[in-house]
Amino acid sequence: MIDEADAAALPGLESRTGIVRSVTTPEFAGMTFHEVLAKSALNRVPGGSRMPFAWTINPYRGCSHACTYCFARGTHEYLDLDGGGDFDSQIIVKTNIAEVLRRELARGSWQHETVALGTNTDPYQRAEGRYRLMPDIIGALAESGTPISVLTKGTLIRRDIPLLADAAKRVPVDIQMSIAMYDDDLQRSIEPGTPSTQARLDTVEALTEAGFRVGVFLMPILPHLTDSVAAIDQALQRISATGADHVVYGALHLRPGVKPWFLQWLEREHPELAGSYRGLYPGAAAVAPSGYRQWLAQRMRPLIRAHRLNVRDEEEQPMRRLTRPKVLIPTPREPAPQPMLF
Secondary structure, rough: OOOEEEEOOOOOOOOOOOOOEEEOOHHHHHHHHEOOOOOOOOOEOOOOOOOOOOEOOEEEOOOOOOOOOOOOHHHHHHHHHOHHHHHHEEEEOOOOOHHHHHHHHHHOOOOOOOOEEOOOOOOOOOOOOOOOOOOHHHHHHHHOOOOEEEOOHHHHHHHHHHHHHOOOOOOEEEEEEEOOOOOOOHHHHHHHOOOOHHEEEEEEEHHHHOOOOOEEEEEEOOEEEEEOOOHHHHHHHHHOOOOOEEEEEEEEEOOOOOOHHHHHHHHHHHHHHHOOOOOHHOOOOOOOEEEHHHHHHHHHHHHHOOOOOEEEOOOOOOOOOOOOOOOOOOOOOOOOOOOOOO
């Protein structure tokens, strides 16, 4: 049971009127969960965004996946917490989010637009195994006739496959699994809190067998670390074997809130690449130069197609149009043709 409250409040949380308690538990050593009462559940996406959805839900803030490159790290600074260790270990839990969501969905003004989960922090991170917020969120959205989109690195989504399949009988449901690293040592180093690559691939296969056309986010692609033909080809072979529908790829982004933490990791683990990365991402630059992105597209797209996967990159609409899953009849998969080497 989680029943031990921390004695000391963290900076930025001591005066928050919505906070219920801060708790620790041996099940999650080194982590603190700050249970809060959310005033709202639905977040409006800014009008200028390229996202193919207008609304998001974030049951958690902070993420135990601890991905060094996570673009959301900077959001923890709004709570006077840092985007490094605090982001990984000080997790905000909106314990009443499903209740608030049902009220918002019941409003006459609600237009039943697509709602996306996993656009900021992962809804299936480890805390979800304890707090079980997603089942009620999925139920509320489906019952209201609201399309659902989920992006996750968490294998815990397998728990909710029956719920998602039931929801898909009522509304379009879109599922994407983020799997960027296919070298186990690199994965453990740069994403220390995530499930293994193979566990996520197995989850894609389970979702596919349940009838979903699952996409795999093969991003970020890391210059000099995961952008070789051999690395990409190995990744695509493993993705294709799951029955995934499509691959979304893109080069590493280093926004201001994440850049110092990523460069700190790089200098520790791959100091020989630090100078190159500073050249690719000078000053406040957050995205790789257009020349690199064009080079990456020329390498990625033929390889993805050779493995019989649909392809899109981050410069295109990043998520497919939502559709209800079909009942799939398994058929033998022909071997993919050998990709052209560059």
